[in-house]
Amino acid sequence: MLYNKNKLVLMSAAATLALGASGLAAASTLEDTRDRGAVQCGVSDGLPGFSSPDDEGNWQGIDVDVCRAVAAAVFGDAEAVRYISLNAVERFTALQSGEVDILSRNTTWTTTRDTTLGLNFAGTNFYDGQGFLINRDLGVSSASELDGAAVCVQSGTTTELNLADYFRANGMEFDPIVFDTSEQTVGGFEAGRCDVLTSDTSQLAALRIQLSDPAGAMILPEVISKEPLGPVVRQGDDQWYNIVKWSLFAMLNAEEYGISSDNIDDLLDSEDPNVARLLGQDGNYGEGMGLDADWSYNIISQVGNYAQVFDRNVGMDSPLEIERGVNALWIDGGLQYAPPVR
């Protein structure tokens, strides 16, 4: 992602101001949210698969489902969310000023954002990263076979630097075809000016379905940069931070133990202690967060487990058809890992 130094300075200044002002805050975010009757969730103003309004005007996407999970945990109602669309510039201010309670807007977790803005990243709901889109005709199945390829890339982005680093590190040659905008880059790829198009995986998937022949192109499994995207909360309210963090973990644990929104009611009297603890049948793990014992039951039954959320919004059941890849569970060789409920 692009990073601008002036913007950083401005945001830090804004953060300092916000911290000064937040001394006035009395009630906790959880209490405020309960009084209001809805979680205020900052989402993107439109990003395929992450957050966008559907034909009926309901928000949907993998980022939106994080908001719904938190609402399910807090209210037992996944629809008790007030969505506020934010653009890239105002997203942190909106969180700092209390306009939103959670920022779930494909925000990359970086040191600067985590440490200087008065914010906390509550986990990763999508491991994004730079990938490669190729023509199937090329007959390539791995990025390591791309030696000598012509690569379409947008100029002046970190994408361009990552690309050069990757090829140099692997001792391969490449021929960069540089474009100014992402539309031009796709145009260049479609016109056959290059063999490979590189960008973030989630964007490649959205670009692929806009090609005249989507089936003729595929995304290679390799991811060459780290763009962990996750929900963000304000610093200084650890209870709320825990709620958001464990809402995410509940969905991951549910997938690991094979609990989905379809079979959850059959599993309520399961013998498996992991399942019983997660579903609140054995002990009350919501208490420490100020929630009811059925907090995770509500999340899983109303929003689903992580696999359902992923497949529905960006995975194989969606037009984007993104492979699980690094977003698979740790037991399947991916990076998604949740601490145990105990």
Add this chain to the structure above:
Amino acid sequence: MTIRHEMLPERPAPSLTVGPIAWLRANLFSGPVNSVFTLLGLYLLYILLTPTIQWAFINADWIGTSRDDCSREGACWVFVNARLPQFIYGLYPRAELWRPNVVFATFAVLIAWLAIPRLPFKRWVTLIALIGFPLFAYAMLYGGYFGLPVVETHRWGGLMLTLVLAVVGMVAALPIGILLALGRRSQMPIVKSFCVVFIEFWRGVPLITILFMASVMLPLFMPTGVSVDRLIRALIGITLFQSAYMAEVIRGGLQAIPKGQEEAAAALGMSYWRRMGLIVLPQALKMMIPGIVNTFISLFKDTTLVMIIGLFDLLGIVQAALSDSRWLGFAVEGYVFAAFLFWIFCFSMSRYSQYLERKLHTGHKR
């Protein structure tokens, strides 16, 4: 020798001097050079229009529910069709759509009543339109009264939001603009300098900066938990910005009125407000209709800038719809539709202003 006692019946003029052929000869083929240009123009039109018509009508897909119903050879109006309620009302709850419809209908009736000269009770209708209607529209759209459920402003959008922004901006900016224009010509130093500073400040800052300030900086200066609705912030920003422009347009009109007019009114013993209200302003405003409407039209189009503060106006909701993964790749259809709606509104405003000018034309036109 024949003598006729009756007049010969009238005969039609030679066909070459009247009718379409004569018109063609006079206007399109009056000489070799013009004939060549006419043919060239027709050829250009043919080259440009054929693919457009083929794309927009002949090869276009109209019926369906998903992207699979589109052949992608021409325009896919299925997309616009599926999203039409959203383009008009934004994310307004489907069950409550009758509320904006009632407001739209009332608005249309009031506007028509005021615009058609034959209808009576103009004064009362104006009063209702300016005071009753905004309260009524607010109560209907936002809810909370008469048992209507509250629909918060972040669910407003589409054409409805564009109209709310534009109408409130226009109605509020005109009186503020008039006061500022009068203030700037005032002899009183404090009033005058306040107006000059106000106008020059708001006119010197781009609208996009004002909106950014309102959405990014303003919340930081307010205590936590206290937040002014985004729509209100945008409305205040747009109104103040436009009133500065309006003030300068109206001041142009004021300056064009000969000083004798005001002096004559003063000689009759009229107070300042009566001089302005009865003598100077009616003449100045009438003269400035093109300028005022120009400002209104640019305001109408400037409302699209609220997109950058996360409000979904007509253009914003079209863009949000384009990011639905089930409808990726129909950007052209979406933008053409948005442009068409904008054109209809701006063109109507322009035509009405021309009509108004003709109606009020009392010998000023040169």
